[in-house]
Amino acid sequence: MFELTDEQQELRDLARKVARDQYAPLAREMDAQRAHLPVAERKKIADLGLLALPLPEEYGGGGRPLIDALIVQEEFAKANPLAAWPIFEASAGPARVIHLFGTEEQKAKFLPPVAAGEKTIAISISEPDAGSAATDATTKARIEGDAVVINGAKRWCSGAGISEQYLVYVRFSEQPGGKGMGAVLVDKETPGLTFGPQEELMGHRGIGSADMFFDNVRVPVENVIIPEGGFNKLFTAFSVERLGNSTMCLAIGQEALDRTAKYVQERQQFGKDIIEFQTIQAALADMVVQVDAARLLIYRAAEQAGTGAPKQLDASIAKCYANEMVKRVTDAAIQLHGGYGYSEEYEIARMHRDAVGWAIAGGTPTMQRMRIASEYLGRRFDQRA
Structure with missing residues (x-):
């Protein structure tokens, strides 16, 4: 505890x-x-x-x-x-x-x-043909004197068109996989960077998501945060992001649980509070167990991280479980609220819509399972073999 x-x-x-x-x-x-x-x-x-x-x-x-x-x-x-x-x-x-x-x-x-809250930096990884397979990214960056020139397209960037800056995963050379990749910081107003229309997403409304197009975008070479060959550093830092993602799931799950616990003690059917029915008690108990387990996994990984990054195994375990927990818990909350759970007024539906998005963002549970097996066994698995 x-x-x-x-x-x-x-x-x-x-x-x-x-x-x-x-x-x-x-x-x-x-x-x-x-x-x-x-x-x-x-x-x-x-x-x-x-x-x-x-x-x-x-x-x-x-x-x-x-x-x-x-x-x-x-x-x-x-x-x-x-x-x-x-x-x-x-x-x-x-x-x-x-x-x-x-x-x-x-x-x-x-x-x-x-x-200071003056700027937010969003992360730009995915491309039309590079999602879970992030190392298939083709957005290119070449160094010309004191500048970096970027060409390519990005997709599914949370914050695209709204955030002031973007950490863009790029390919510096034709070295295979992550060997030729690094990351460059790009300001929103940089000439040559344009954005597609805002996506109409199921959830995560207001965060922003749009395609990003880089047409000879030039930034100072000092904006190269991770040079070519440093892809592993990016994924070490990505373990921190996984705990942030997991915490969003935890928050949604906890809020859905709290509201459901209140509702089932107020709503009456057949002349008594519906919490008096054992099926309702069992469903609520399952929600409690899942939320609590997610919190323990997140806290374990975060405590170990200190001011740095958590172990990749711990972060992937936490994210995998929290992503699936929040979908189950918000779905149960809808069921226990009955028709009210299906109403936007009660906000449970919004929580469920957001829950689905967090399970996609930052590496799906399927990808986390692959990472968990790899880290646990100390082996690397080539998905392309």
């Missing part, structure tokens, strides 16, 4: 109050209108010291362990996932790649605006 320290309890209480008071009332409307969180609100979260807790203090962050950030992220995501999105990106997203592997000059340049 993981016990929070007094300081972590206070942090959770602060995050819960801010999220419930300011952002929970906006959740349904923001989802319906596909409205993203305004920059001004992002800056408010930063001013409270809740936006970028794991980033070093010298760059404006909190200098605290990853688990502290996940505690904050969970409280915001329970109240309003769109309010939690910038916390996720700053604490567990591509900003952490710069934190863990960037040069001192890169950290000093790129991290303070993230910590």
Whole structure:
């Protein structure tokens, strides 16, 4: 059992109050209108010291362990996932790649605006023919003097067209697989970078998703965060992102559970509270077990990570379980709410729509199972063989 320290309890209480008071009332409307969180609100979260807790203090962050950030992220995501999105990106997203592997000059340049809420960095990996097989990416980058020139197309970038910066996975050479790959930071307003129409997604409304097109996009060579051959570093940092993803799932599952526990003690049929029926008790108990198990797996991985990255095995186990947990739990919540669960007014339907998206983003449970087997056995498996 993981016990929070007094300081972590206070942090959770602060995050819960801010999220419930300011952002929970906006959740349904923001989802319906596909409205993203305004920059001004992002800056408010930063001013409270809740936006970028794991980033070093010298760059404006909190200098605290990853688990502290996940505690904050969970409280915001329970109240309003769109309010939690910038916390996720700053604490567990591509900003952490710069934190863990960037040069001192890169950290000093790129991290303070993230910590201040002025900029959000989104991650751009997938392509029309490179999804789970990320190393099939064909977006090319060539170094010309003091610049990097990028050409290609990206798809399924969460935050595309809205975030101010993008960590773009690129191919520097024709070396096979990840050997020729690295990552470059690109500003949204860079000439040659354009965006397709915003996708109409089942869930994750307001985060933004669009195709990205790179036509001789030139950025300073200093924006190369991971040079050619550093693909393994990217996936080490991606283990942090997996815990951020898992925490979004945990938050949705916990909120669905809490609302369902309240509902089944108020709703009456056949003259009594429906919680009096054993089938309802069993269904609720299953929800409790699954949410609690997900929390323990996430906390185990986060505690081990400290201010760095978790073990890849622990992160993949947590993500695989949390992704599938949240779909089962939100589905059960819909069933236990009956017709009300199918109504957008009760928000359970929105939670289920978002749950499905988190199980796709950042590596599906199927891919996590492959990673789990590989890490557990200490063997690499060539999926192309």
